[in-house]
Amino acid sequence: MIDCVENRLLTSRRGLLLGGASFAAWAYLPKFARAADGRDPRLIVVILRGALDGLSTVAPIGDPDYAGLHGSIALAADGAHPAIMLDSFFALHPAMPEFARMYRDRHAAVIHAVATPYRDRSHFDGQDVLESGYAGPGRVQSGWLNRALEALPRGERVSSGLAVGPTTPLVLRGSAPTVGWAPVALPQADDDTAMRLAELYRHRDPALATALSQGLQLDKAAAGDDMKAKRGNAVAQMRQAGRGAAKLMAADDGPRIAALAFDGWDTHANEGGPVGRLAFLLGGLDGALAEFETGLGDRWRYTVVVIATEFGRTVRINGTDGTDHGTGTIALLAGGAVKGGRVIADWPGLKLANLHDARDLKPTTDLRSVIKGVLQDQFGLSDRVLAETVFPDSAGARPLNGLVA
Amino acid sequence: MARDTQAALVALNRFGFGARGGASGDLINASSDPRGFVKAELARPNGVLLEAPGLQSTPQLGQAVFAYQDQVKQAREAAKEIASEMAEAKPADKTARPDAMQPNAATPPAAKPSGQPLNVIQKTFRAEALARLQRATLTECGFTERLVAFWSNHFCISAGKGELVRIWAGAFEREAIRPHVLGRFADMLKAVEQHPAMLFFLDNQQSLGPDSRAGQNRKRGLNENLAREIMELHTLGVGGGYTQGDVTSLARIITGWTFAGRKGQLGPPGSFVFNVNAHQPGPQALLGKTYEAAGLAQGEAALADLARHPSTANFIAAKFVRHFVADDPPPALVVRLRDAFVKTDGDLKVMATTLVDSDEAWKAPLTKMRSPYDFLVASGRLLARVPEDPSRYLNGLNLLGQPLWSPPGPNGFPDTNAAWAAPEGIKLRLDIAAQIGARLGNNIDPLDLLEFAAADAASIETRKTIERAESRQQALALLLMSPEMQRR
Secondary structure, eight states, X not given: OHHHXXXXXXXXXXXXXXXXXXXXXXXXXXXXXXXXXXXXXEEEXXXXXXXXXXXXXXXXXXXXXXXXXXXXXXXXXXXXXOOXXXXXXXXXXXXXXXXXXXXXXXXXXXXXXXXXXXXXXXXXXXXXXXXXXOSSSSOOSOOHHHHHHHTSOEEEEOOSOOOOOSSOOGGGOSSSOEEEOOOXXXXXXXXXXXXXXXXXXXXXXXXXXXXXXHHHHHHHHHTTXXXXXXOOOHHHHHHHHHHHHHHHHHSTTSOSEEEEEEOOOOXXXXXXXXXXXHHHHHHHHHHHHHHHHHHHGGGGGGEEEEEEESXXXXXXXXXXXXXXXXXXXXXXXXXXXXXXXXEEOOOOOOSGGGSBTTTBOOOOEEHHHHHHHHHHHHHOOOHHHIIIIISTTOTTSOOOOSSBO | OOOOHHHHHIIIIISSSOOOOTTOOHHHHHHHSHHHHHHGGGGOGGGGOOOOTTOOOHHHHHHHHHHHXXXXXXXHHHHHHHHHHXXXXXXXXXXXXXXXXXXXXXXXXXXXXXXXXXXXXXXXXXXXXXXXXHXXXXXXXXXXXXHHHHHHHHTOOOGXXXXXXXXXXXXXXXXXXXGGTTSBHHHHHHHHHTSHHHHHHTTGGGOOOTTSHHHHHHXXXXXXXXXXXXXXXXXXXXXXXXXXHHHHHHHHHTTTEEEOOTTOXXXXXXXEEEOGGGSOOSOEEETXXXXXXXXXXXXXXXXXXXXXXXXXXXXXXXXXXXHHTOSSOOHHHHHHXXXXXXXXXXXXXXXXXXXXXXXXXXXXXXXXXXXXXXXXXHHHHHTTOOOSOSHXXXXXXXXXXXXXXXXXXXXXXXXXXXXXXXXXXXXXXXXXXXXXXXXXGGGSXXXXXXXXXXXXXXXXXXXHHHHTOSSHHHHHHHHHHSHHHHBO
């Protein structure tokens, strides 16, 4: 009997892991959350691990070199699955109708030809730079979102449930307390056993004592919640993670700031064009955005979702109808608080001479500027905190203001 | 001879899979000669190999997948024919259950009814897993099995990539990793990069030299995935001194490294082949050296040089010490292992011996967390339960975030306390320990088990916690979760 329960639930968790979704959030309400003006800002950071092909997500179909270079997987304004024109130059992947709708309603924006300061092509270093907020790899003790939280006035501890996934993404790791939750309901150790173990750890292993007491609190907080993992493909799992995050964040005493990570964007082979592998993943991402919007309800109005990836992919497709590791890519913003309806790009062009290392989209906007702009507009962080603490040594990357309404 | 129980814990936990319960006498044996206990396994290089009835070679397994896929296809076509015949026969029959015609509508894809028979891929994966788990449970110290797990994670493939990698995952480890764990790094590297599972996992079987005959005919070309990971993850390490140009060069050099497909045009289906028609012709420059056109030998020469590169020695030595000793590896020990690696041209047995002979490895406190795999295996050993079915282990590994042979990326599973001592992970371990306690607690004496696991090296607090437990079940759960069982 127990085995049966075990199997069912463990399969769900495995599905979740394969889907690559994880979610963690800040454990406190920021003080200003109940400020007199009634504005109660929320921020969701979505990390796409594996390097998103920005040129296939928001295609520069007005660039005369795009169709030739992106070859068999290039998007087009016509055909059976036409891309959605965002302006006269850029077109959105047809698998993202929800984002397109938000864009039309001026609640979504695209920043193109963007990159972190990292210029090599290792996923793992690239993700470290993206999430740590340092200018180079090798600093993995804390993430920029956590350091931004530390700079906020700390309010009450969040008491209701938190979020999905067995590990905290680096972006939210650090000394500001955060919480994560995994939707598992296997037969649990009883409280008495847990308390005895906590007592043993308290005497013999303080690090495990801390970990266990946090693990127990989270579990309590989530008890009674119906957000059990449902089996399904990556798309369903992205939606589900979005739904779970939104539900938790919509609560009066829910976290205002959260991070999710979706895996699987490393499209080296058979990436697909308007349909295919990337289209499938983008559909999941689009679904997660819809879930954020629905689940947050009235709070969506003050929400910004930032979607970022470690780097882009080659402009020219490789020999296997995919793309290899590149540099410049896109960042996406969505949410009721976004001043949207625009593609922000200092477009470098796709002529060979304009490409980075003669192969990648040349970055013309520093991703840190985008994020700094959002953090400043949304939470009022100062230039100095942003340039020294949140993104150390980034004074050269000025906050890009005006992204938030 | 003086007994040193603390050193026995290092021997069994840092280097091995923990003491076995029952009549093994592991802790006593290890405490009389801790180093000798660990090194005994190194003297039996054939003991690393894994053969079990029914485990098949990579080509045999590849052919089994091809046959299975053909069967599925035929069955699907036959079902389609029957369905269309039935539709013609009863065009107006509306009484048929509509949902029966749409099996995908309501059933999520992963939800396999437990009664359904396993296919050849699932059966093979489970058989391979079981053989590995049984070996880990039964082996004396477990040092060589820990080495296998280390190298298997270093050169990881992921079963999540597809049916072929899933069926090949165990064979890959048996064929490419195990024979070289006490041999030479260069030999392991070559075996790994020429193994069909790796070629498939990192897309090299699709990569064509742009100027090769196949590249020209099919208008397809390079995929640099495997070439990059060979340098970044398998040999030099990131920052090891290679450029984007080197990645592209190595990708060209190893074009044509593939495996024969189901039609067997290039060789026995599922076996490694060098396809000269896909190979980029001409010399290539890599890391400042020119490799003349030499077909397969061009890539083998490049791999041999990568294996011998100073960055490789540094990268491997640091990773090895980090795995066995501490998240922040003692620098002097890393240097000693690096030098041993360089001096012996990558003799992995010498490197392992150097580690066991060092003082640092015995003096460093036992602060590393056991990985989920180590934890489950160590628990099984202590309870003297040889697994007869891998399900509990596989489910536990999935739950704890270390699904067998299925890491989230080509860099393998993490190896640090930050990864395995996270709050959610500890809570889930406790839940699993409580389940084991509930299932097996009434048959054991928890204090006996503590004697087998740690004896007088156990802390007073751990001993008291177990003595005072309200039930045997609870005592077993607490023992499995004690620092003595969690840290290595």
